Amino acid sequence: xxxxxxxxxxxxxxxxxxxxxxxxxxxxxxxxxxxxxxxxxxxxxxxxxxxxxxxxxxxxxxxxxxxxxxxxxxxxxxxxxxxxxxxxxxxxxxxxxxxxxxxxxxxxxxxx
Amino acid sequence: xxxxxxxxxxxxxxxxxxxxxxxxxxxxxxxxxxxxxxxxxxxxxxxxxxxxxxxxxxxxxxxxxxxxxxxxxxxxxxxxxxxxxxxxxxxxxxxxxxxxxxxxxxxxxxxxx
Numbered sequence: 334x335x336x337x338x339x340x341x342x343x344x345x346x347x348x349x350x351x352x353x354x355x356x357x358x359x360x361x362x363x364x365x366x367x368x369x370x371x372x373x374x375x376x377x378x379x380x381x382x383x384x385x386x387x388x389x390x391x392x393x394x395x396x397x398x399x400x401x402x403x404x405x406x407x408x409x410x411x412x413x414x415x416x417x418x419x420x421x422x423x424x425x426x427x428x429x430x431x432x433x434x435x436x437x438x439x440x441x442x443x444x445x
Numbered sequence: 446x447x448x449x450x451x452x453x454x455x456x457x458x459x460x461x462x463x464x465x466x467x468x469x470x471x472x473x474x475x476x477x478x479x480x481x482x483x484x485x486x487x488x489x490x491x492x493x494x495x496x497x498x499x500x501x502x503x504x505x506x507x508x509x510x511x512x513x514x515x516x517x518x519x520x521x522x523x524x525x526x527x528x529x530x531x532x533x534x535x536x537x538x539x540x541x542x543x544x545x546x547x548x549x550x551x552x553x554x555x556x557x558x
Contacts, residue, residue: 337488364544366544366545373550374550375449375534375536375547375548375549375550375551376489376534376536376546376548377548378545378546381545391545423488423489425488425489427544432544433479433491433494434479434489434491434544434546435491436481436488436489436490437488438486438487438488439486439487439488
C-alpha cells in the first residue's frame, strides 16, 4: 500500500541547476498538490492539479513549473534553482471534494 | 487573506496528562478544518477533519472542536503517551478552489515518560 511516493528523498543542488521532483499516487485520486515547508512556517501551496490535464498556481508558484503527466503522476520542476528554494517539498493527493489530503514523505532539497 | 496561528509553538508534558492544542484563523468563511500529525522526517497524517457545519469530531483519545464564529479550533488529547510526541498542524480550507489548504506553523509536542 504505497499511497503517495516522492522521489528523490534528498537532493543537493548548486545555484542555477535544474531539477524535477517526482510524485506518484496509487489511490486513483483526482487532485494532486505540491507544498513547501520551511522552518517555523506552515506548509505553503506551490501548485495544484484539480484533475488530469489541469494545473493552477497556489500561494508561492514563482520559480516553479509543474506537469500532470497522467492521473497518477504530478511533477514539480525547478528550472534555475536558487538558495531561497531550499526547503522540504511535499506532494499530496485527494479523491475529490472535501476529503482529507494524503501526503508523501517529502523531498529534502538543499541549494548551495 | 486567511492566516492560521497555532499556540503554543512547543509543548512538553509528562505521560498521562490531558492536553489542549490551539488553532486560530482570521477569516471565519471556511469550508472545513483539518488536524494533521507530522513525525520527524515524515509526511503529514490526517487525524480529524471537521466540516464547517460541525462542532466537533472524535477519534479514539483525540477530540477536535470548531468554533467558526470566533475563528478557533482545539485539539484535545486525553491521557497522553510518549507515542503522541510529534508536530501537530491545523489547516483550513476556504470556500473557493479545489481543497486548497492554509496551514498553521504547528505545535511540537513532547510527551516524556
